Amino acid sequence: MALTGIQIFKLLPKTNCKECGVPTCLAFAMNLASGKAELDSCPYVSEEARAQLAEASAPPILPVQIGKGVRKFTVGGETVLYRHEKTFFNPTALAAKIKSDTTEKDLKAKLSAWNAFQYERVGLNLRPEIVAVEDAGDAKAFAQTAKTIAETSEFNLILMSQNIDAMKAAVEATRFKNPLIYAATAATVDAFGALAKENDLPLAVKADSIDALIPLTDKLVGMGLKKLVIDSGARDVKQAFEDQVAIRRAALKAGNRSLGFPTITFPCEMASNLDMETMLAAMFIAKYGAIAVLSDFKTESLFPLLLERLNIFTDPQRPMTVTEGIYEIGNPDENSPVMITTNFALTYFIVSGEVEGSKVPSWLLIKDTEGLSVMTAWAAGKFAGDDVGMFVKKSGIMDKVKKKELIIPGYAAAIVGEIEEELPGWNIIVGPREAPHLPAFLKARL
Numbered sequence: 001m002a003l004t005g006i007q008i009f010k011l012l013p014k015t016n017c018k019e020c021g022v023p024t025c026l027a028f029a030m031n032l033a034s035g036k037a038e039l040d041s042c043p044y045v046s047e048e049a050r051a052q053l054a055e056a057s058a059p060p061i062l063p064v065q066i067g068k069g070v071r072k073f074t075v076g077g078e079t080v081l082y083r084h085e086k087t088f089f090n091p092t093a094l095a096a097k098i099k100s101d102t103t104e105k106d107l108k109a110k111l112s113a114w115n116a117f118q119y120e121r122v123g124l125n126l127r128p129e130i131v132a133v134e135d136a137g138d139a140k141a142f143a144q145t146a147k148t149i150a151e152t153s154e155f156n157l158i159l160m161s162q163n164i165d166a167m168k169a170a171v172e173a174t175r176f177k178n179p180l181i182y183a184a185t186a187a188t189v190d191a192f193g194a195l196a197k198e199n200d201l202p203l204a205v206k207a208d209s210i211d212a213l214i215p216l217t218d219k220l221v222g223m224g225l226k227k228l229v230i231d232s233g234a235r236d237v238k239q240a241f242e243d244q245v246a247i248r249r250a251a252l253k254a255g256n257r258s259l260g261f262p263t264i265t266f267p268c269e270m271a272s273n274l275d276m277e278t279m280l281a282a283m284f285i286a287k288y289g290a291i292a293v294l295s296d297f298k299t300e301s302l303f304p305l306l307l308e309r310l311n312i313f314t315d316p317q318r319p320m321t322v323t324e325g326i327y328e329i330g331n332p333d334e335n336s337p338v339m340i341t342t343n344f345a346l347t348y349f350i351v352s353g354e355v356e357g358s359k360v361p362s363w364l365l366i367k368d369t370e371g372l373s374v375m376t377a378w379a380a381g382k383f384a385g386d387d388v389g390m391f392v393k394k395s396g397i398m399d400k401v402k403k404k405e406l407i408i409p410g411y412a413a414a415i416v417g418e419i420e421e422e423l424p425g426w427n428i429i430v431g432p433r434e435a436p437h438l439p440a441f442l443k444a445r446l
């Protein structure tokens with residue numbers, strides 16, 4: 001159970017030495033309680049107090065890192081029930097399941113197809129992270145399939161078997177990739193716990209209910225394991241959804257450490273077709289699955305899930321931005337048009353995409369508006385005419401072009417006069433309101 005600021009304060013040295021960066025031990029205690037400070041910032045905490053505080057200040061849902069390489073990911077580490085309270089931190093990892101009796105040819109074809117599902121959006125590469133290999137009954141084939149995936153693809157692994165010998169062989173072959181072992185159950189908790197501990201790997205725990213999970217996680221934590229992922233066993237949609245909410249609430253609101261772990265969900269075991277699986281995965285991305293396992297990746301189901309995930313796990317209090325400056329699109333020269341817009345990432349990528357598509361080499365000026373879109377920035381006074389004019393002057397664009405023409409967004413037409421005052425001799429042109437009209441607009445001006 002998390003400690004209050006006052007409880008933490010009682011364990012601090014109370015010297016008010018300020019070395020932690022705040023004026024008093026009480027202020028530090030309050031910051032620690034609200035997650036705004038790190039315990040290591042105070043060098044004078046006794047070992048005994050440190051042990052108590054480390055336990056109390058641990059995140060309510062432990063973060064667990066899985067995998068290696070470019071597709072490694074962290075799950076858990078969440079601190080709120082609703083993203084508007086703060087933000088959700090670690091995006092739901094997406095997995096596709098494959099059986100270990102899949103032929104080598106089919107496996108390679110699948111991996112090749114799944115690897116191609118990578119989408120550039122707002123400067124990010126959106127892609128799935130995991131292949132879940134399910135033991136089809138032959139331990140050797142299970143290990144070999146897992147090894148092939150680990151060695152020949154970027155994908156990280158969930159190893160799914162109830163056979164401890166098969167699991168040992170698969171772990172031996174893929175340990176270097178930090179796979180998730182799935183899953184310890186009441187019957188196998190000792191053997192799977194020992195295997196995970198010996199290899200320092202993350203371990204999933206499966207039970208028939210939330211109540212039945214608690215003694216299992218307690219036992220594994222007692223064995224020294226912290227990298228746990230939990231599965232309440234529910235495969236009925238309503239029950240699975242209720243379990244996700246109950247686990248998140250128990251960890252965050254009741255301080256239940258036994259349930260303070262990320263969860264794994266199995267849409268592939270809850271639906272008979274990929275469309276329904278996709279809808280269930282969408283539900284678990286929103287509430288509160290840390291991993292969602294599908295039966296396959298198809299672009300028409302994966303892409304919307306990746307976009308949903310991007311939106312849900314973006315900090316709602318901090319718009320995504322791009323850096324202020326001059327952006328060259330298509331090798332512009334001194335006669336190329338000059339446009340300006342705001343640094344809201346979505347605005348930048350939509351506008352730059354349309355300009356690129358027009359094949360008209362252009363200069364695009366991006367003004368810092370703290371991530372606001374054009375209309376909002378204008379209304380908030382962050383895209384005012386004098387500001388824009390001053391930014392154009394100091395941006396350096398005047399050294400790059402002969403033609404003194406600036407195209408501004410249609411939604412900012414009201415600032416033309418102010419810019420003209422700030423930029424004497426420049427012709428300020430009002431462009432289209434919507435980015436898709438830019439190509440025709442630019443071509444008409446050639």
Ligand code: SF4
Binds near residue numbers: 022045
């Ligand atoms: Fe108190 Fe430690 Fe901060 Fe010094 S560094 S003010 S002892 S909390």
